[in-house]
Amino acid sequence: MPPAVSIQNLSKAFTLGQTQQGFVNMTDSLRRAARASLSRLNRWLKPSAADRNQYWALKDVSFDVNPGEVVGVIGRNGAGKSTLLKVLSRVTVPTSGRIEVRGRMGSMLEVNAGFHPELTGRENVFLAGSILGMRRREILAKFDQIVEFSEIGQHLDTPVKRYSSGQYVRLAFAVTAYLEPEVLIVDEVLAVGDATFQRRCIDRMADLARQGRTILFVTHNMQLVPQLCQRAVYLEKGAVKAIGPAAEVTQAYMDRLLEDSRVGDLRDKPRTGDGRAQFVRAGVIDPAGRPLSVFTTGDDLIVHLEVEAKEPLPDLTMAVVLTSLHGARVISGWSREDGFSTALTPGPHVFECRFKNVCVRPGHTFLVNLWMATATGTLVDAVDHAIVMDAISDERYAHLSTSQDHGMVYFDHAWKRIS
Numbered sequence: 001m002p003p004a005v006s007i008q009n010l011s012k013a014f015t016l017g018q019t020q021q022g023f024v025n026m027t028d029s030l031r032r033a034a035r036a037s038l039s040r041l042n043r044w045l046k047p048s049a050a051d052r053n054q055y056w057a058l059k060d061v062s063f064d065v066n067p068g069e070v071v072g073v074i075g076r077n078g079a080g081k082s083t084l085l086k087v088l089s090r091v092t093v094p095t096s097g098r099i100e101v102r103g104r105m106g107s108m109l110e111v112n113a114g115f116h117p118e119l120t121g122r123e124n125v126f127l128a129g130s131i132l133g134m135r136r137r138e139i140l141a142k143f144d145q146i147v148e149f150s151e152i153g154q155h156l157d158t159p160v161k162r163y164s165s166g167q168y169v170r171l172a173f174a175v176t177a178y179l180e181p182e183v184l185i186v187d188e189v190l191a192v193g194d195a196t197f198q199r200r201c202i203d204r205m206a207d208l209a210r211q212g213r214t215i216l217f218v219t220h221n222m223q224l225v226p227q228l229c230q231r232a233v234y235l236e237k238g239a240v241k242a243i244g245p246a247a248e249v250t251q252a253y254m255d256r257l258l259e260d261s262r263v264g265d266l267r268d269k270p271r272t273g274d275g276r277a278q279f280v281r282a283g284v285i286d287p288a289g290r291p292l293s294v295f296t297t298g299d300d301l302i303v304h305l306e307v308e309a310k311e312p313l314p315d316l317t318m319a320v321v322l323t324s325l326h327g328a329r330v331i332s333g334w335s336r337e338d339g340f341s342t343a344l345t346p347g348p349h350v351f352e353c354r355f356k357n358v359c360v361r362p363g364h365t366f367l368v369n370l371w372m373a374t375a376t377g378t379l380v381d382a383v384d385h386a387i388v389m390d391a392i393s394d395e396r397y398a399h400l401s402t403s404q405d406h407g408m409v410y411f412d413h414a415w416k417r418i419s
């Protein structure tokens, strides 16, 4: 049988500074803002430099997806995952290479791609169906399921531009997953929405997989990939780094994340930002300033940061963001929110960000991501996975379960019988 999706030598170059459609998250828009201002500067300095300002978001990517196969696309931020799905969904054109998709394709891309903002939820469902080539009768037959799944209820006749991001994503996923495309392309839906909704999306994708639909989806959830997919594609800097059985490829990716994060020196780390200042070292220390290799649940988490600035940055904001190994943001500290100035003068600086009594459950690994930007939103430096730490327990928290089902963070709480 011919493949459902066939990708041959696909490459995509962006000219830096071009406007993009859609948004992913704040880091991404900041990243983009930083690039745009860099490229403006370049053009101003040397008009022809713009041509050389090409950025290869995809480099010679080739693989096939067989009919009925579920394939996960994984990789770090900026690896090219969303770009790949956009090219496949024909939202953007490739610079070179070929793609072929056999069968009716439904895609759910980044948050604001897809719906017409002025139309209501109901109108958008019909619009999406007709784009997929369905008759009104066919759409009507699925309509109730879509409404039920999306839990949009009374908001069905509200223009979608008034929806919360959660409502928007719920409806978008319901439309994509119930209008029954033969090939389903899904980018990161699971990052938005609550845990129950995520579970329902996963269950729905599993159903579709059982019905023999072909699914290609992007996720940062590394537990999900081996559960749902036969194979995974690991992208690194736009190229295929590994492709194969889901469990193996996921493991290779997580090993790589851990390996990259165990060292305190950040100078050679993958990063984004204009580089006017950089995080050069980072680590978790104890109150006496000694570096720690494991973190004890319930202790203060003290993140030690060494930064070097090339020029004065009087209005700089820094953030320290803790995520799970699977990419979920758990805790963060933002200097601006805290009313703390992280202004820099040229040269080295040392900072500390202390989180009080952090109860990451024992047995969990967490990552520390670092970020700095100016007040106008120009990204100066961002290093994902700068630190990796395992949490262990002493006698205070030895009774806590390490099961993933209990969540990653523990809070003191009390039970009470009311009747």
Ligand SMILES: Nc1ncnc2c1ncn2[C@@H]1O[C@H](COP(=O)(O)OP(=O)(O)OP(=O)(O)O)[C@@H](O)[C@H]1O
Binding pocket: 014, 015, 016, 017, 018, 019, 020, 021, 024, 028, 031, 055, 056, 057, 075, 076, 077, 078, 079, 080, 081, 082, 083, 084
């Ligand atoms: N229109 C564009 N113009 C310029 N650069 C772009 C454009 N779209 C994407 N990029 C860049 O291409 C690279 C790949 O982006 P992409 O969104 O595909 O990454 P991703 O793997 O989906 O990352 P994430 O996990 O953060 O969603 C990034 O460096 C991104 O900033």
Ligand SMILES: [Mg+2]
Binding pocket: 024, 081, 082, 083, 188
């Ligand atoms: Mg993406």
